[in-house]
Amino acid sequence: MDQVALGIVGFGIMGERLVRTAFPHPAVRLAGVWDPSPEAAARLAATGSGAPMLADAEAVIAACDALYIAAPPAAHLPIARAALRAGRAVLLEKPLATDLEDAAKFVAEAEQAGARAAVNFPMASSPAVAQLSAWREAGSLGTPRELRITADFARWPRGWQQDAAGWLARRAEGGFTREVVSHFLFLTRRQLGPLELLSAQVEYPEGEGAETGITAELRAGGVPVLLSGSVGRIEADEVNSWTLTGSEGAIRLRDWSYAERLDAQAGWQAAPDALANTAMRPQVLRAQMDKLAALTRGQPQTLATLREALEVQQVVERILAA
Numbered sequence: 001m002d003q004v005a006l007g008i009v010g011f012g013i014m015g016e017r018l019v020r021t022a023f024p025h026p027a028v029r030l031a032g033v034w035d036p037s038p039e040a041a042a043r044l045a046a047t048g049s050g051a052p053m054l055a056d057a058e059a060v061i062a063a064c065d066a067l068y069i070a071a072p073p074a075a076h077l078p079i080a081r082a083a084l085r086a087g088r089a090v091l092l093e094k095p096l097a098t099d100l101e102d103a104a105k106f107v108a109e110a111e112q113a114g115a116r117a118a119v120n121f122p123m124a125s126s127p128a129v130a131q132l133s134a135w136r137e138a139g140s141l142g143t144p145r146e147l148r149i150t151a152d153f154a155r156w157p158r159g160w161q162q163d164a165a166g167w168l169a170r171r172a173e174g175g176f177t178r179e180v181v182s183h184f185l186f187l188t189r190r191q192l193g194p195l196e197l198l199s200a201q202v203e204y205p206e207g208e209g210a211e212t213g214i215t216a217e218l219r220a221g222g223v224p225v226l227l228s229g230s231v232g233r234i235e236a237d238e239v240n241s242w243t244l245t246g247s248e249g250a251i252r253l254r255d256w257s258y259a260e261r262l263d264a265q266a267g268w269q270a271a272p273d274a275l276a277n278t279a280m281r282p283q284v285l286r287a288q289m290d291k292l293a294a295l296t297r298g299q300p301q302t303l304a305t306l307r308e309a310l311e312v313q314q315v316v317e318r319i320l321a322a
Helices: 013-022 040-046 058-064 072-085 100-113 125-135 159-168 176-192 277-296 306-320
Strands: 004-009 026-032 066-069 089-092 115-120 146-155 195-203 215-220 224-229 236-247 250-254 256-265 268-269
Touching: 004 013, 004 058, 004 277, 013 040, 013 159, 013 277, 026 058, 026 277, 058 072, 066 277, 072 089, 072 100, 089 100, 100 306, 115 277, 115 306, 125 176, 125 215, 125 250, 125 256, 125 277, 146 176, 159 236, 176 195, 176 215, 176 224, 176 236, 176 306, 195 306, 215 306
Parallel strands: 004 026, 004 066, 066 089, 089 115, 146 224
Antiparallel strands: 146 236, 195 215, 215 224, 236 250, 250 256, 256 268
16 A cells, blocks of 8 residues: 655654654555745754655645644644545644634534544554553453543653744643643543643732643543643652552552552552653554544544544643643
8 A cells, every 4th residue: 555645844853753663654655845934954964764845834735645743732623624534544742732712613614524634632643552451351440430541741842843943932832731741631531531620729920921730630531630730840850640549559650651550559550561761652653644644545443533632621721820
Protein backbone atom coordinates (compact mmCIF):
# COMPACT_ATOMS: atom_id res chain seq x y z
CA MET A 1 0.00 0.00 0.00
CA ASP A 2 1.31 3.48 -0.87
CA GLN A 3 2.65 5.60 1.96
CA VAL A 4 0.45 8.40 3.29
CA ALA A 5 1.91 11.83 2.49
CA LEU A 6 2.12 13.85 5.71
CA GLY A 7 2.28 17.64 5.81
CA ILE A 8 3.20 19.57 8.94
CA VAL A 9 2.18 23.15 9.74
CA GLY A 10 4.17 24.43 12.71
CA PHE A 11 7.74 23.25 13.14
CA GLY A 12 8.29 24.08 16.77
CA ILE A 13 8.95 21.61 19.57
CA MET A 14 6.23 19.11 18.66
CA GLY A 15 6.72 19.18 14.90
CA GLU A 16 10.48 18.74 15.20
CA ARG A 17 10.09 15.99 17.81
CA LEU A 18 7.75 14.05 15.53
CA VAL A 19 10.13 14.26 12.57
CA ARG A 20 13.18 13.26 14.61
CA THR A 21 11.60 10.35 16.48
CA ALA A 22 8.91 8.84 14.21
CA PHE A 23 10.61 8.97 10.80
CA PRO A 24 11.50 7.26 8.55
CA HIS A 25 8.18 5.42 8.85
CA PRO A 26 6.93 2.52 6.73
CA ALA A 27 3.38 3.85 6.35
CA VAL A 28 3.92 7.62 6.27
CA ARG A 29 6.29 9.87 4.31
CA LEU A 30 7.00 13.56 4.88
CA ALA A 31 5.60 15.66 2.04
CA GLY A 32 6.38 19.15 3.29
CA VAL A 33 6.52 21.54 6.24
CA TRP A 34 5.68 25.20 6.78
CA ASP A 35 6.53 27.45 9.69
CA PRO A 36 6.81 31.26 9.53
CA SER A 37 9.83 31.35 11.83
CA PRO A 38 13.08 32.19 10.00
CA GLU A 39 14.91 29.57 12.08
CA ALA A 40 12.52 26.74 11.20
CA ALA A 41 14.06 25.94 7.81
CA ALA A 42 17.49 25.41 9.36
CA ARG A 43 16.05 23.17 12.07
CA LEU A 44 14.15 21.15 9.47
CA ALA A 45 17.31 20.71 7.37
CA ALA A 46 19.21 19.61 10.48
CA THR A 47 16.84 16.68 10.98
CA GLY A 48 18.14 15.06 7.80
CA SER A 49 14.60 14.10 6.83
CA GLY A 50 14.79 15.59 3.35
CA ALA A 51 11.35 17.17 3.82
CA PRO A 52 11.01 20.52 2.03
CA MET A 53 10.07 23.80 3.72
CA LEU A 54 7.15 25.00 1.61
CA ALA A 55 5.90 28.53 1.01
CA ASP A 56 2.82 28.54 3.22
CA ALA A 57 0.13 26.41 4.85
CA GLU A 58 -1.84 26.22 1.61
CA ALA A 59 1.14 24.69 -0.17
CA VAL A 60 1.50 22.05 2.55
CA ILE A 61 -2.20 21.19 2.33
CA ALA A 62 -1.90 20.81 -1.45
CA ALA A 63 1.08 18.46 -1.08
CA CYS A 64 -0.28 16.09 1.56
CA ASP A 65 -2.86 13.39 2.24
CA ALA A 66 -2.89 14.11 5.98
CA LEU A 67 -2.01 17.32 7.83
CA TYR A 68 -0.48 17.54 11.30
CA ILE A 69 -1.23 20.96 12.83
CA ALA A 70 1.41 21.78 15.45
CA ALA A 71 1.04 25.57 15.35
CA PRO A 72 0.03 27.64 18.42
CA PRO A 73 -3.62 27.07 19.45
CA ALA A 74 -5.09 30.22 17.89
CA ALA A 75 -4.13 28.93 14.42
CA HIS A 76 -5.53 25.40 14.80
CA LEU A 77 -9.06 25.74 13.53
CA PRO A 78 -8.54 28.02 10.51
CA ILE A 79 -5.89 25.64 9.20
CA ALA A 80 -7.92 22.54 10.09
CA ARG A 81 -11.00 23.86 8.31
CA ALA A 82 -8.94 24.63 5.19
CA ALA A 83 -7.44 21.14 5.20
CA LEU A 84 -10.80 19.41 5.67
CA ARG A 85 -12.34 21.48 2.84
CA ALA A 86 -9.50 20.23 0.64
CA GLY A 87 -10.37 16.62 1.52
CA ARG A 88 -7.36 15.98 3.75
CA ALA A 89 -7.22 14.02 6.99
CA VAL A 90 -6.19 16.14 9.98
CA LEU A 91 -4.32 15.51 13.22
CA LEU A 92 -4.46 18.54 15.53
CA GLU A 93 -2.42 19.39 18.57
CA LYS A 94 -4.42 20.23 21.67
CA PRO A 95 -6.15 22.34 22.78
CA LEU A 96 -8.48 22.51 19.82
CA ALA A 97 -8.73 26.30 19.92
CA THR A 98 -8.52 29.38 22.11
CA ASP A 99 -12.25 30.03 21.57
CA LEU A 100 -14.20 27.23 23.26
CA GLU A 101 -17.43 28.10 21.47
CA ASP A 102 -15.70 27.91 18.10
CA ALA A 103 -14.10 24.62 19.12
CA ALA A 104 -17.53 23.14 19.85
CA LYS A 105 -18.84 24.46 16.52
CA PHE A 106 -15.88 22.94 14.68
CA VAL A 107 -16.38 19.54 16.30
CA ALA A 108 -20.09 19.55 15.40
CA GLU A 109 -19.27 20.51 11.79
CA ALA A 110 -16.62 17.81 11.49
CA GLU A 111 -18.82 15.11 13.00
CA GLN A 112 -21.73 15.98 10.72
CA ALA A 113 -19.43 15.85 7.68
CA GLY A 114 -17.83 12.56 8.74
CA ALA A 115 -14.44 14.28 8.64
CA ARG A 116 -11.25 12.29 9.08
CA ALA A 117 -9.89 14.23 12.04
CA ALA A 118 -8.27 13.40 15.39
CA VAL A 119 -6.20 15.01 18.14
CA ASN A 120 -2.65 14.17 19.14
CA PHE A 121 -3.00 12.77 22.65
CA PRO A 122 -0.08 10.28 22.59
CA MET A 123 -1.50 8.28 25.51
CA ALA A 124 -3.82 6.77 22.91
CA SER A 125 -0.75 4.80 21.76
CA SER A 126 1.22 4.44 25.01
CA PRO A 127 2.49 0.94 25.94
CA ALA A 128 2.34 2.01 29.58
CA VAL A 129 -1.35 2.88 29.27
CA ALA A 130 -1.94 -0.44 27.51
CA GLN A 131 -0.33 -2.13 30.52
CA LEU A 132 -2.66 -0.32 32.92
CA SER A 133 -5.62 -1.52 30.86
CA ALA A 134 -4.28 -5.09 30.86
CA TRP A 135 -3.96 -5.07 34.64
CA ARG A 136 -7.51 -3.78 34.98
CA GLU A 137 -8.84 -6.43 32.59
CA ALA A 138 -7.02 -9.11 34.60
CA GLY A 139 -8.82 -8.01 37.76
CA SER A 140 -5.81 -6.54 39.59
CA LEU A 141 -7.68 -3.37 40.47
CA GLY A 142 -11.21 -4.54 41.15
CA THR A 143 -13.86 -1.83 41.20
CA PRO A 144 -12.36 1.68 40.83
CA ARG A 145 -12.78 3.72 44.02
CA GLU A 146 -10.67 6.88 43.62
CA LEU A 147 -8.29 8.55 41.19
CA ARG A 148 -5.57 11.04 42.09
CA ILE A 149 -3.74 13.12 39.48
CA THR A 150 -0.69 15.26 40.30
CA ALA A 151 1.43 17.43 38.01
CA ASP A 152 4.22 19.52 39.53
CA PHE A 153 6.98 21.58 37.90
CA ALA A 154 10.07 23.43 39.03
CA ARG A 155 9.26 26.15 36.48
CA TRP A 156 6.86 26.79 33.64
CA PRO A 157 7.45 26.57 30.76
CA ARG A 158 9.88 23.70 31.26
CA GLY A 159 13.49 24.22 30.16
CA TRP A 160 13.06 22.51 26.79
CA GLN A 161 10.00 24.65 26.02
CA GLN A 162 11.69 28.05 26.26
CA ASP A 163 11.54 28.65 22.50
CA ALA A 164 7.75 28.65 22.81
CA ALA A 165 7.61 30.60 26.07
CA GLY A 166 6.03 33.58 24.31
CA TRP A 167 2.66 31.83 24.39
CA LEU A 168 3.16 28.87 26.75
CA ALA A 169 3.87 31.20 29.68
CA ARG A 170 0.81 33.35 29.10
CA ARG A 171 -2.66 32.92 30.51
CA ALA A 172 -4.47 33.33 27.18
CA GLU A 173 -3.13 30.19 25.45
CA GLY A 174 -0.55 28.50 27.67
CA GLY A 175 -0.16 27.07 31.15
CA PHE A 176 0.48 23.56 32.43
CA THR A 177 -3.19 22.70 32.83
CA ARG A 178 -3.78 22.97 29.09
CA GLU A 179 -0.42 21.52 28.09
CA VAL A 180 0.06 18.68 30.59
CA VAL A 181 -2.98 18.08 32.78
CA SER A 182 -5.12 17.72 29.64
CA HIS A 183 -3.22 14.52 28.79
CA PHE A 184 -4.16 12.97 32.13
CA LEU A 185 -7.77 14.10 31.80
CA PHE A 186 -7.88 12.41 28.39
CA LEU A 187 -6.50 9.24 30.00
CA THR A 188 -9.14 9.54 32.72
CA ARG A 189 -11.90 9.94 30.14
CA ARG A 190 -10.68 6.85 28.26
CA GLN A 191 -10.29 4.71 31.37
CA LEU A 192 -13.28 5.73 33.48
CA GLY A 193 -15.86 7.65 31.46
CA PRO A 194 -17.30 11.17 31.09
CA LEU A 195 -15.75 13.96 33.14
CA GLU A 196 -17.68 16.18 35.55
CA LEU A 197 -16.01 19.11 37.34
CA LEU A 198 -17.31 19.59 40.88
CA SER A 199 -15.03 22.32 42.21
CA ALA A 200 -11.70 24.01 41.46
CA GLN A 201 -9.27 26.61 42.73
CA VAL A 202 -6.55 28.31 40.67
CA GLU A 203 -3.55 30.46 41.60
CA TYR A 204 -2.34 33.09 39.12
CA PRO A 205 0.64 35.44 39.30
CA GLU A 206 0.35 39.18 38.74
CA GLY A 207 -0.12 40.26 35.15
CA GLU A 208 -0.93 37.90 32.30
CA GLY A 209 1.16 34.91 33.38
CA ALA A 210 -0.22 31.36 33.31
CA GLU A 211 -1.42 29.57 36.41
CA THR A 212 1.03 28.53 39.14
CA GLY A 213 -1.27 26.20 41.07
CA ILE A 214 -4.52 24.27 40.74
CA THR A 215 -6.67 21.96 42.83
CA ALA A 216 -9.89 20.38 41.63
CA GLU A 217 -12.45 17.73 42.44
CA LEU A 218 -14.09 15.85 39.59
CA ARG A 219 -15.98 12.69 38.81
CA ALA A 220 -15.23 10.39 35.90
CA GLY A 221 -17.82 7.72 35.20
CA GLY A 222 -18.94 8.18 38.80
CA VAL A 223 -15.42 7.72 40.27
CA PRO A 224 -14.11 10.56 42.49
CA VAL A 225 -11.05 12.33 41.03
CA LEU A 226 -8.70 14.58 42.98
CA LEU A 227 -6.42 16.79 40.88
CA SER A 228 -3.53 19.03 41.92
CA GLY A 229 -0.71 20.84 40.15
CA SER A 230 1.92 23.45 40.93
CA VAL A 231 4.84 25.49 39.65
CA GLY A 232 7.86 26.34 41.78
CA ARG A 233 7.25 23.97 44.67
CA ILE A 234 9.59 21.13 43.68
CA GLU A 235 13.26 20.95 42.70
CA ALA A 236 12.89 18.29 40.00
CA ASP A 237 12.07 19.59 36.54
CA GLU A 238 8.76 17.71 36.46
CA VAL A 239 6.93 15.05 38.50
CA ASN A 240 3.53 13.64 37.59
CA SER A 241 1.34 10.70 38.49
CA TRP A 242 -2.06 9.19 37.69
CA THR A 243 -3.02 6.80 40.52
CA LEU A 244 -6.18 4.70 40.42
CA THR A 245 -7.20 2.86 43.58
CA GLY A 246 -9.76 0.07 43.51
CA SER A 247 -11.38 -2.51 45.72
CA GLU A 248 -8.62 -5.06 45.00
CA GLY A 249 -5.50 -2.93 44.59
CA ALA A 250 -3.97 0.14 42.93
CA ILE A 251 -2.22 0.99 39.67
CA ARG A 252 -0.54 4.14 38.47
CA LEU A 253 1.18 5.87 35.59
CA ARG A 254 4.23 7.74 36.87
CA ASP A 255 6.30 10.34 35.04
CA TRP A 256 4.48 9.73 31.76
CA SER A 257 5.77 6.22 31.01
CA TYR A 258 6.14 4.00 34.08
CA ALA A 259 3.18 1.66 34.55
CA GLU A 260 3.26 0.47 38.17
CA ARG A 261 1.16 -1.83 40.32
CA LEU A 262 0.94 -1.72 44.13
CA ASP A 263 2.12 -4.87 45.86
CA ALA A 264 0.97 -5.21 49.48
CA GLN A 265 4.41 -6.40 50.60
CA ALA A 266 6.87 -4.85 48.14
CA GLY A 267 5.19 -1.51 47.40
CA TRP A 268 4.99 -0.04 43.91
CA GLN A 269 6.38 -2.38 41.25
CA ALA A 270 7.00 -1.28 37.67
CA ALA A 271 6.02 -3.39 34.67
CA PRO A 272 8.95 -5.56 33.51
CA ASP A 273 9.26 -3.69 30.20
CA ALA A 274 8.90 -0.18 31.67
CA LEU A 275 10.95 2.53 29.96
CA ALA A 276 11.78 6.15 30.67
CA ASN A 277 9.68 8.58 28.67
CA THR A 278 12.54 9.55 26.38
CA ALA A 279 13.02 5.89 25.42
CA MET A 280 9.31 5.17 25.05
CA ARG A 281 8.47 8.31 23.04
CA PRO A 282 9.66 6.97 19.64
CA GLN A 283 7.45 3.90 20.03
CA VAL A 284 4.47 6.05 20.93
CA LEU A 285 4.89 8.55 18.09
CA ARG A 286 5.46 5.84 15.49
CA ALA A 287 2.27 4.17 16.68
CA GLN A 288 0.47 7.50 16.39
CA MET A 289 1.63 7.67 12.77
CA ASP A 290 0.38 4.11 12.17
CA LYS A 291 -3.03 5.24 13.39
CA LEU A 292 -2.93 8.45 11.38
CA ALA A 293 -2.29 6.37 8.26
CA ALA A 294 -5.30 4.23 9.16
CA LEU A 295 -7.44 7.35 9.74
CA THR A 296 -6.40 8.73 6.35
CA ARG A 297 -7.35 5.45 4.64
CA GLY A 298 -10.69 5.31 6.43
CA GLN A 299 -9.65 2.32 8.54
CA PRO A 300 -10.38 1.70 12.25
CA GLN A 301 -7.95 3.30 14.71
CA THR A 302 -7.92 4.59 18.30
CA LEU A 303 -6.58 8.14 18.06
CA ALA A 304 -8.22 10.68 20.36
CA THR A 305 -11.45 11.86 18.78
CA LEU A 306 -12.42 15.50 18.35
CA ARG A 307 -15.28 14.93 20.81
CA GLU A 308 -12.94 13.54 23.47
CA ALA A 309 -10.58 16.48 23.00
CA LEU A 310 -13.46 18.96 23.25
CA GLU A 311 -14.72 17.40 26.47
CA VAL A 312 -11.22 17.60 27.96
CA GLN A 313 -10.82 21.22 26.86
CA GLN A 314 -14.19 22.18 28.33
CA VAL A 315 -13.14 20.81 31.73
CA VAL A 316 -9.70 22.46 31.51
CA GLU A 317 -11.20 25.86 30.73
CA ARG A 318 -13.72 25.52 33.58
CA ILE A 319 -10.83 24.78 35.95
CA LEU A 320 -8.85 27.79 34.73
CA ALA A 321 -11.89 30.06 35.07
CA ALA A 322 -12.60 28.96 38.64
